[in-house]
Amino acid sequence: AQSVTQLGSHVSVSEGALVLLRCNYSSSVPPYLFWYVQYPNQGLQLLLKYTTGATLVKGINGFEAEFKKSETSFHLTKPSAHMSDAAEYFCAVSVDTGGFKTIFGAGTRLFVKA
Amino acid sequence: NAGVMQNPRHLVRRRGQEARLRCSPMKGHSHVYWYRQLPEEGLKFMVYLQKENIIDESGMPKERFSAEFPKEGPSILRIQQVVRGDSAAYFCASSPDSRRAEQFFGPGTRLTVL
Numbered sequence: 001a002q003s004v005t006q007l008g009s010h011v012s013v014s015e016g017a018l019v020l021l022r023c024n025y026s027s028s029v030p031p032y033l034f035w036y037v038q039y040p041n042q043g044l045q046l047l048l049k050y051t052t053g054a055t056l057v058k059g060i061n062g063f064e065a066e067f068k069k070s071e072t073s074f075h076l077t078k079p080s081a082h083m084s085d086a087a088e089y090f091c092a093v094s095v096d097t098g099g100f101k102t103i104f105g106a107g108t109r110l111f112v113k114a
Numbered sequence: 115n116a117g118v119m120q121n122p123r124h125l126v127r128r129r130g131q132e133a134r135l136r137c138s139p140m141k142g143h144s145h146v147y148w149y150r151q152l153p154e155e156g157l158k159f160m161v162y163l164q165k166e167n168i169i170d171e172s173g174m175p176k177e178r179f180s181a182e183f184p185k186e187g188p189s190i191l192r193i194q195q196v197v198r199g200d201s202a203a204y205f206c207a208s209s210p211d212s213r214r215a216e217q218f219f220g221p222g223t224r225l226t227v228l
Contacts, residue, residue: 032215032216034215034216036219041224042221042222043118043205043219043220043221043222044157044205044219045219046216046218049215049216051215090156090157094215094217096213096215099145099162099164099169099170099212100209100212100214100215100217101147101159101162101170101172102147102149102157102159102207102215102217103159104149104156104157104158105156106155106156107155107156
């Protein structure tokens, strides 16, 4: 079975500081990994994804994540936080079971201080 | 190309009534997934459908909940005899086929049960 653990339900950073949101996964087969962002009362927007190939993936809005198989991690980073980054972030894992069922982490709410 | 559409965006029901949530996938997408998000929680998988077929309903409550995706028209998530615990945001996602892990999410339907 697959699972996703996001460390820290709330993360607070100052504007301009590094953003690091942690995600660890469990999967018995090679996973596909995603980060989504959710703004209040809105749906989920895909930030980035890892399927195969390069382990460092770049996404929208300056975010990137690195797939580390040995650590079963897929942490999300951004060098410099912006006020508009304040939102809820979800890490997710999908595996091919004849279709893809996506398992989400509980989410990390990012606060950005001026 | 319009994205995934869900309606209504907000739905209020009294206990015991029925709720019908609709999802129109992206054009060309024949796979639909439903997820539920309870307040302050991540998304939980409910059901995966293809046209006229339920592929995986392992996340659906055993009673009162049903889903369909007919040959023509939107996918419907139906909740009979709603209770207060059904209050949540329900998200639909679509993908073009079973070989793609990436899912595209709709804006969600927020159900409130009085």
